[in-house]
Amino acid sequence: MPKSLHQRAIEHVGSRIVDGSIPAGEVILAAELESELGVSRSVIREAVRVLASAGLVVSTKRVGIRVLGPEDWNPFDPLVIRWRLAGGGQGAQLRSLTELRVAVEPMAAELAAEHAPAEFCGELLNLAARMRHAGRSGDLGSFLELDIRFHAMVLAASGNEMFANLANPIAETLRGRTELGLMPERPHEEALAWHQAVADAISAHEPHLARESMELIMRRTNQEICGVWAHAPRLFPQPRA
Amino acid sequence: MPKSLHQRAIEHVGSRIVDGSIPAGEVILAAELESELGVSRSVIREAVRVLASAGLVVSTKRVGIRVLGPEDWNPFDPLVIRWRLAGGGQGAQLRSLTELRVAVEPMAAELAAEHAPAEFCGELLNLAARMRHAGRSGDLGSFLELDIRFHAMVLAASGNEMFANLANPIAETLRGRTELGLMPERPHEEALAWHQAVADAISAHEPHLARESMELIMRRTNQEICGVWAHAPRLFPQPRA
DNA sequence: GAGACTTCATGCCTGCACAGATTGGCGTCA
DNA sequence: TGACGCCAATCTGTGCAGGCATGAAGTCTC
Numbered sequence: 001m002p003k004s005l006h007q008r009a010i011e012h013v014g015s016r017i018v019d020g021s022i023p024a025g026e027v028i029l030a031a032e033l034e035s036e037l038g039v040s041r042s043v044i045r046e047a048v049r050v051l052a053s054a055g056l057v058v059s060t061k062r063v064g065i066r067v068l069g070p071e072d073w074n075p076f077d078p079l080v081i082r083w084r085l086a087g088g089g090q091g092a093q094l095r096s097l098t099e100l101r102v103a104v105e106p107m108a109a110e111l112a113a114e115h116a117p118a119e120f121c122g123e124l125l126n127l128a129a130r131m132r133h134a135g136r137s138g139d140l141g142s143f144l145e146l147d148i149r150f151h152a153m154v155l156a157a158s159g160n161e162m163f164a165n166l167a168n169p170i171a172e173t174l175r176g177r178t179e180l181g182l183m184p185e186r187p188h189e190e191a192l193a194w195h196q197a198v199a200d201a202i203s204a205h206e207p208h209l210a211r212e213s214m215e216l217i218m219r220r221t222n223q224e225i226c227g228v229w230a231h232a233p234r235l236f237p238q239p240r241a
Numbered sequence: 242m243p244k245s246l247h248q249r250a251i252e253h254v255g256s257r258i259v260d261g262s263i264p265a266g267e268v269i270l271a272a273e274l275e276s277e278l279g280v281s282r283s284v285i286r287e288a289v290r291v292l293a294s295a296g297l298v299v300s301t302k303r304v305g306i307r308v309l310g311p312e313d314w315n316p317f318d319p320l321v322i323r324w325r326l327a328g329g330g331q332g333a334q335l336r337s338l339t340e341l342r343v344a345v346e347p348m349a350a351e352l353a354a355e356h357a358p359a360e361f362c363g364e365l366l367n368l369a370a371r372m373r374h375a376g377r378s379g380d381l382g383s384f385l386e387l388d389i390r391f392h393a394m395v396l397a398a399s400g401n402e403m404f405a406n407l408a409n410p411i412a413e414t415l416r417g418r419t420e421l422g423l424m425p426e427r428p429h430e431e432a433l434a435w436h437q438a439v440a441d442a443i444s445a446h447e448p449h450l451a452r453e454s455m456e457l458i459m460r461r462t463n464q465e466i467c468g469v470w471a472h473a474p475r476l477f478p479q480p481r482a
Numbered sequence: 483g484a485g486a487c488t489t490c491a492t493g494c495c496t497g498c499a500c501a502g503a504t505t506g507g508c509g510t511c512a
Numbered sequence: 513t514g515a516c517g518c519c520a521a522t523c524t525g526t527g528c529a530g531g532c533a534t535g536a537a538g539t540c541t542c
Contacts, residue, residue: 040495040496043494043495049291050290061526062503063504076317076406099352104345117477120477162340163341236397302492303492
């Protein structure tokens with residue numbers, strides 16, 4: 001599937017910046033990229049503009065396109081997240097996203113219990129039942145996809161569009177977790193019960209119970225993931241802004 | 242200060258989309274924008290590419306530049322957040338950001354207590370002391386700026402770059418809250434004590450205490466903000482993805 | 483209703499002029 | 513001699529104008 005030249009240019013440069021192939025501080029010239037990719041100026045210029053909007057580069061006259069470091073990247077940019085998950089900084093990205101999940105999902109469950117429309121409640125109950133079935137029969141592939149849809153549904157049901165927007169990176173987190181073999185052979189019976197409890201509490205409009213049930217899930221998630229990547233270096237910006 | 246034509250084009254089109262002047266579904270032509278802004282194609286094309294990366298538009302051959310609706314916007318894009326805060330959707334944006342704060346900041350405080358380098362602890366204690374002084378003397382302007390720096394410092398001290406990146410929108414949230422007169426005449430003595438407790442707990446490396454103290458702050462914040470904007474409509478995407 | 487044809491806006495390319503930041507040379511002065 | 517300040521050359525992104533290619537939408541025919 002040959003995408004547009006524009007997208008390929010973004011991909012080519014952006015992925016190399018995020019995986020460290022092009023170090024921060026490096027200065028590249030638009031003309032270099034033109035000949036390197038065999039495309040014209042307009043393609044390069046438009047791609048650079050998009051990369052600049054993600055904080056990956058700044059372009060200044062007479063000097064060129066300066067590559068910025070991780071402290072300047074927009075960590076919520078979907079492209080940045082994807083490139084980080086694909087490359088070497090995978091562990092740090094998974095840990096960051098998991099910490100975000102642990103913070104956000106209990107709140108999302110609480111809000112969902114207050115505001116979720118009926119369709120979402122029905123779908124949540126449906127998903128919880130199917131998760132139990134898939135989990136008990138050991139169908140890990142189906143379980144993963146149902147798990148993804150369950151958590152995306154809770155985030156959407158919160159009615160907070162920022163929460164809902166985290167569904168995609170969180171889905172990638174869940175996929176990454178299973179790909180790396182951080183999941184148990186088959187889901188714990190407790191986990192199945194907790195998901196059911198979340199769906200029940202949201203459907204019954206019990207915010208406090210929904211939050212607590214989701215916190216149980218997140219507590220285990222946090223142990224599973226953040227323990228593994230605890231050694232990965234943390235990024236601290238300059239204290240003085 | 243006349244910015245670059247590129248930035249002005251982004252601003253012109255993007256702000257009109259977010260504030261609803263250009264409704265979702267509308268199709269605009271690049272040629273229209275050229276004559277409307279009196280700039281050349283390259284400027285328009287580069288601007289459209291950036292707007293497309295934020296999910297505001299999609300451009301397809303033979304049809305033009307189609308404006309997308311709020312459900313497709315990237316709610317974490319700094320430009321989108323700024324435009325939403327500037328326009329009519331201000332209330333919903335403030336509520337969303339506040340809910341995000343309430344979820345994230347206790348977790349950030351917990352992580353900060355585990356990982357924060359010494360410089361951050363010193364600065365936090367310093368800021369807490371100055372906040373108390375400014376708060377008791379009724380200097381609300383200074384208090385606001387110190388409050389912003391305090392919360393930004395906690396987020397940075399968590400060592401999670403996604404949390405740290407929320408400092409700017411959260412700062413705007415705090416400014417918006419005071420501009421709209423949602424703050425008390427002078428800060429409550431309790432609030433001053435809670436901020437001090439957060440700084441103390443982080444400095445003493447007591448994660449649980451840091452989280453609980455921050456939760457006290459957030460609980461009040463949530464009451465102050467989300468109560469006011471409770472009526473604003475919530476955005477629910479389609480349950481079926 | 484299926485397929486071929488026309489249409490038309492974006493995709494992509496190229497040449498040119500301009501603006502502004504860096505660099506280095508030049509002259510001045512201590 | 514050496515350090516400083518000014519100015520001009522230079523280099524690179526910014527913006528402009530125009531061209532052809534592409535492919536999706538609509539139309540027409542069978």
